[in-house]
Amino acid sequence: MALPALRGTLRGVVFDMDGTLTIPVIDFPALYRAVLGSRHQPSSDKAIDILHEIEQWSPEEQQRAYATIAEYEKEGLDKLQFMPGAKELCDFIDEKKLKRGLITRNVKAAVDYFHARFEKPHFSPALSREFRPYKPNPAPLLHICSAWGVPPHEVLMVGDHPKDDIVCGNKAGTATCLLDQDDKYIVSHLSLLQRPTFKVRSLAEVLTLLQEKFDLKSGPETEATTTP
Known part of the structure; x- marks a missing residue:
């Protein structure tokens, strides 16, 4: 009988904001x-x-x-609208006592407004454009891993841009998930640094991914830093 595939340990998920947790509306x-x-x-x-x-x-x-x-x-x-499945996904992450953070190239005021409208516990840390250097540099993601006390290989980075979100995650050493709603990207055509570990069409698929591909573990009880 074939042995079950090993599932990587996951203790935290970091999200991009615009185009990932919210529907993109900026021209x-x-x-x-x-x-x-x-x-x-x-x-x-x-x-x-x-x-x-x-x-x-x-x-x-x-x-x-x-x-x-x-x-x-x-x-x-x-015009802020939340991406379908965003709240359900965060509820699942919270129920499993995983950590969840946020990295955006938008400003802190936008993060504050998002948190006020989202009506869920805040993402923490939630790093905005004021944190330098910003994506695709891995520094913000490594900062979050350090604040959590979690090694990068036990973290998943989720975003909709290969050149920013996926490069950031790959350079930091996390697993990466590309949210590609319109199936714009052919993974084999992307550069090595832009190739995600996983590609999905919706946040509902991210939830399924967490259930099927990872061994979910609650993270260390470390105090996360706040948005700079």
């Missing part, structure tokens, strides 16, 4: 045009990391750029 091509101006190259939208691009500019240009981004982000908050 990113328009945002790129508004922020980059003459620097804008439509064919390169996906290749440019706009936050890293802005860091190279003068303080005055940065201030104008962040103000424009803030306008688009506020519009996104005004």
Whole structure:
């Protein structure tokens, strides 16, 4: 008789926010045009990391750029909708006494607004754009693992962007899950660092993934840090 496949220990789940826990509503091509101006190259939208691009500019240009981004982000908050299955998934994680954190390239005010509307215990730590360096650098994810007292290989990173969320998780040494609702990505066509451990079409599938692929363990009773 065949032995059952070994299931990896899981003690915590870290989520991206926009496009993962919330339905994406920001018009990113328009945002790129508004922020980059003459620097804008439509064919390169996906290749440019706009936050890293802005860091190279003068303080005055940065201030104008962040103000424009803030306008688009506020519009996104005004239209905030939770991703189907988000609350049920978090309920399951909480019932299993797993830890759950959040990493977003959005601002802290957006995280605070999300928490106020979500009506669930807060994600902790919940790291926003004010935490540097931000994704795809693994630093924020490693910070959360350290705050939890959990090794990265016992953590799952869930997000909708291969180049930000999945690269962050892979560099940190966590398992990774790509939420690809529209089946846009062919995993074998992604670069090695962008290839997720798992790919799903919905958060309901993430819940099934946790049940079937992992040995769920409650994390150490360490005090998590708060959003900077």
